[in-house]
Amino acid sequence: MSASLEIPESMRCSVLRAAGELEVQQRAVPRPGPREVLVRVGAVGTCGSDVHYYRHGRIGGFVVREPLVLGHEPSGRIVAVGPGVDAGRIGQRVSLEPGVPCRRCRHCHAGSYNLCPDIVFFATPPVDGAFAEYVTIADDFAHPVPEHVSDDAAALLEPLSVAIWAHHKAGTGIGSRVLVAGAGPIGLLVAQVAAVQGAAEILVSDPDPARRELARTFGATAVLDPAADAAPEVDAFVDCSGAPPAVLAGLRAVRPGGTVVLVGMGADEMTLPVAALQSREIVLTGTFRYANTWPTAVRLAASGAVDLDRLVTGHVDLEHVGDALSPDPAQVKVMVRP
Ligand SMILES: NC(=O)c1ccc[n+]([C@@H]2O[C@H](COP(=O)([O-])OP(=O)(O)OC[C@H]3O[C@@H](n4cnc5c(N)ncnc54)[C@H](O)[C@@H]3O)[C@@H](O)[C@H]2O)c1
Ligand SMILES: [Zn+2]
Ligand SMILES: [Zn+2]
Known part of the structure; x- marks a missing residue:
């Protein structure tokens, strides 16, 4: 890590041990590698796929075999940067695009990086997600958002995408x-x-x-x-x-x-x-997720053209992720605040 704000040694995260079994665990705070940033997570949307993994322990061929951290709709603030990232980014508020592609295959070269067979996507076994206090991600997949866009809205740039x-x-x-x-x-x-x-x-x-x-x-x-x-x-x-x-x-x-x-x-x-x-x-x-949508999503949220905050019907902390993943037709979007 080249430079950083005050960062603890360990953090809390919500871990899916098996279908229906969530546990808050203490883990080491990850360290940002080359061209990565460390983000203090502010808000994470819960989504149908999190609900599915929680209830069934799998989605089609994606099976939870090892304990898995769910959550793929995160926002937060950069607190440290790895080698090769401008330290001026520390403190920046960001929305995380949760799938980092290989950048080398023909789909990546063609710009259709959502089709990359080697994409590393949050909360898809065996890749951990963002129901955690800290996560690392490639610097160019941490998209800056203006201060007036809330943490919840910044997280919901994922479904907006x-x-x-x-x-x-x-x-x-x-x-x-x-x-x-x-x-x-x-x-x-x-x-x-x-x-x-x-x-x-x-x-x-x-x-x-x-x-x-x-x-x-x-x-x-x-x-x-x-x-x-x-x-x-x-x-x-x-x-x-x-x-x-x-x-x-x-x-x-x-x-x-x-x-x-x-x-x-x-x-x-x-x-x-x-x-x-x-x-x-x-x-x-x-359609499979999205590609190159974050710049547009940030502008739509920042201008107020799209209202994301009004989709949010509830908030939970890491101890209550299970409540948020239990389907309730009265809820639209429940956010986790790690
Ligand atoms: N393709 C992708 O990359 C991608 C990404 C995210 C979500 N999804 C999928 O998109 C879908 C929507 O996600 P969501 O979070 O809004 O789910 P959701 O379950 O909250 O919403 C689905 C809605 O469909 C309604 N519905 C059920 N039967 C219907 C019918 N016959 N006619 C019209 N409406 C009906 C339900 O009442 C519900 O309001 C899910 O299936 C999800 O898995 C796909
Ligand atoms: Zn989602
Ligand atoms: Zn690729």
């Missing part, structure tokens, strides 16, 4: 008609980003009436109850529910030549209306 990336794929622009399925944090952010991009119609569907009402306050021009309302024709459909019936309904609502973006992760496999896709030349794509 998911939404920005979804619109990048959807091709949303001025006057677009967009259908969003699911009014969880991701769907609400997709609705807000649609508004920022000048979409003329932003339809949000969710079976939960409270979530539909919330969507109205986050940019939806109309809300739909999937059990009762059919969607009108749209230019793009962004699924943020992972629910197969929502995907099928959305697909049928898209105009000829329109786009379907699958963000939600639910069923690994489903039956698709191939003839409808073919005869209308629908473009269908998935």
Whole structure:
């Protein structure tokens, strides 16, 4: 470490020992390596994947075999820098982009670093996440945020990035008609980003009436109850529910030549209306996280164009991470403050 503020020898972190088993442990504070920074974590969003690891100990092929620190939506303040990093960054408030790619493979070279097979991503076994007092990360993945952006908002640039990336794929622009399925944090952010991009119609569907009402306050021009309302024709459909019936309904609502973006992760496999896709030349794509979105995300949060603080419905400390990871439909985003 070249220079640093006052840093203790050890820190507390929340460790997932096995499915359903979280424990606060004392560990050595990590040391920033070359071109890395050490960050005192301020806030970390909890997310569906943390909930999934906590409940089931795995997501598909990613299995928790060794104790794992969860949390991949962190913000904080740089307290030390490793060799090769400007010591002037100490004290800087940052939002952490939680996946550092190899920088050498063909996907990295092409700029699609979210597809890097060797990406090191927080809270994905065996890589520890950020439900901890301190974390280290590559200096260029610690993005500076202005002082007036709260710790919570700086942390939520991660899900905001998911939404920005979804619109990048959807091709949303001025006057677009967009259908969003699911009014969880991701769907609400997709609705807000649609508004920022000048979409003329932003339809949000969710079976939960409270979530539909919330969507109205986050940019939806109309809300739909999937059990009762059919969607009108749209230019793009962004699924943020992972629910197969929502995907099928959305697909049928898209105009000829329109786009379907699958963000939600639910069923690994489903039956698709191939003839409808073919005869209308629908473009269908998935999304995997994001690439190059933080500069845009920082600007949207800093200007107030997107409201992240209002998504936050609760806070917990490291001792209560388990509460935050127990699904409660009344909560939208619960933040951990390590
Ligand atoms: N592709 C990626 O890189 C990426 C990144 C982050 C999250 N995700 C996924 O995005 C999805 C959304 O995340 P979230 O945190 O907002 O989840 P969430 O569970 O909070 O929200 C999902 C919402 O979908 C609603 N829903 C359920 N069935 C529906 C239906 N038939 N029609 C419309 N809405 C329906 C639920 O009521 C809920 O409000 C999750 O599946 C998550 O795994 C994907
Ligand atoms: Zn997340
Ligand atoms: Zn790579």
